[in-house]
Amino acid sequence: MKDVASAAGVSTMTASRGLRGADDVSEANIQKVRQAAKEIGYVGNHLAASLTKPRSNLIGVVLPNLTNVVFAHVMSGITQALEGKGYQPVFGVTDYDPEKEYEVVKNILSWRPAGMIVTGTNFPDHTRLVLKQADIPLIQIMDTDGEVIDSAVGFSHEKAGYDMTKTLIARGRKKFGFIGCNLERDFRAAKRHAGFLRALNEAGIPLKCEFLDNEVSSVSIGRTLAVQALETAPDLDCIYFSNDDIAAGALCHCIDANIAVPDKLALVGFNGMDIARSFPGKIATSVTDRTAIGAAAASLLLERFSSPVLEHEDRIIFEPEIDLGDLEKAIEPGS
């Protein structure tokens, strides 16, 4: 910066002001300084610039995973909303591990981000504490079921599971199975599972069988578990999966095994992803708009930056939309 200043024949202060386009510099100097900067290929130093301020213009983003497209979409929504606003996302992945999460949060916080976007509402106390103490706008995304620290953008997974199951019951499905992955660590999948069970319970319908795996979900695991489930309970007329990926795996099996989907067996996933919808109508699902959730979270942060509010406790809800696909017009099993 000194170099820029001397190249432009002004003081470093004028150089600084000129580059930032402060409103108390002469137009002539702005031009001179910017010209000089361009010529010597000057690249600023956000580190030093941010050190003089209470917060940097980084935005922390903490996601459990990135192989799952859902979070890639969230991230995409975030970057879209941040586009051209001068904020840069710094981000960390937790792999659904609370300890990693804590480390990542602390690490990001030490960059003095202007705001944070974190996934979910289930945090260990120590994580919650550092998050609170950071005293910056904090958006929890994807889940609105638990305790909200500052603001949350997402929906209730319990309700999503419940609503879908009620709908399935109303369609005449009676013999339910559940197949899920990673429920121990993926709190949101577990909440959908809980909602599913509550709906069955209320309707007095017993759960026929349940197959769980602690791996992160994938198409192939879905297929494997579906094979097991159908061996155990060949008469199932509906399987609720913890997401679309594993439902798609099950569908592959059904296609090969010549099982009529959804007439004989309904497959129900979650998220409304391309992979489910690429078999048009075969998989029923709850369509979530995670790009919108990411974008809304980022926009909310930007809003907070420009006008800090004291009272809010927002929970912005993006209710998932139930898409039954062919199940809409499927015959009732047993009729």
Add this chain to the structure above:
Amino acid sequence: MKDVASAAGVSTMTASRGLRGADDVSEANIQKVRQAAKEIGYVGNHLAASLTKPRSNLIGVVLPNLTNVVFAHVMSGITQALEGKGYQPVFGVTDYDPEKEYEVVKNILSWRPAGMIVTGTNFPDHTRLVLKQADIPLIQIMDTDGEVIDSAVGFSHEKAGYDMTKTLIARGRKKFGFIGCNLERDFRAAKRHAGFLRALNEAGIPLKCEFLDNEVSSVSIGRTLAVQALETAPDLDCIYFSNDDIAAGALCHCIDANIAVPDKLALVGFNGMDIARSFPGKIATSVTDRTAIGAAAASLLLERFSSPVLEHEDRIIFEPEIDLGDLEKAIEPGS
């Protein structure tokens, strides 16, 4: 930090050393300092810490897009390799726009990252310049066709397109169409296209038709373009798509329109994504390991940090693997 120091009854220097676990502090003080830090909930300041060093421990990542799963996978590979190494990725999205790319690169560079991972080899001069001047380890990923600034991890898209097309020709396909999205901005897709044309040309096979769209690829666009192509040239026996997504869209149409895939019409995508493979065998594709590419790029950076090399000019190649699917055993068209 002063607070930690006074809480622990030592100087700030000892506190600093203790927290970092420098090797010239007494064990007693390390404990005291860390204890104090925990009690007052001290969170360090990477901004200030990095200011005293030539580089921060941020790693810049520049990707064109995140809605395309391919780059989500790359990102995932990067974070996996960086896991626990104390580096945090900062990242930017370019939307395939060279100007945005330039801005993002400059912006990230001003955080004084320890290293950079950027996508591709096609950069405007001014971008290339700032990248070079940053004088940090720089890994270009996904593409090894163009000019490599420091190191590249990926493969030749031109060759990938060429190889696949040669294989298709060897399988007896004769009436080729091409369907592509975003070729103007997606240089890698354009290179595959070029390889495709070169193979046809060498074999003396004319291109029957070509449908391009300037949107970013999606399943639905693939379907639309496929409908158009098949109206124009109903006798096509092979369509090469710029990626799997649009090939999947075409497959949806073929299923509805009862077109035998791949016997009558081969659909050929690129990347080997779940969406293509969820129709087992239907879509031929070149399987790329983008997670491995991301991980290799990040590992290469880590290596460079620990042992700076002068001579390298590496191009680490992850050759895509051709997966013909059912085309492997399909009848030759016209036989």
Add this chain to the structure above:
DNA sequence: CTGAAAGCGCTAACAC
């Protein structure tokens, strides 16, 4: 409108 001085929070270098 411009410049000089002070300091953001931390650490490298040098004393003690």
Add this chain to the structure above:
DNA sequence: GTGTTAGCGCTTTCAG
């Protein structure tokens, strides 16, 4: 081992 001093590169005062 530990503390003191100086300074990373920038910006926020405050004087001119």
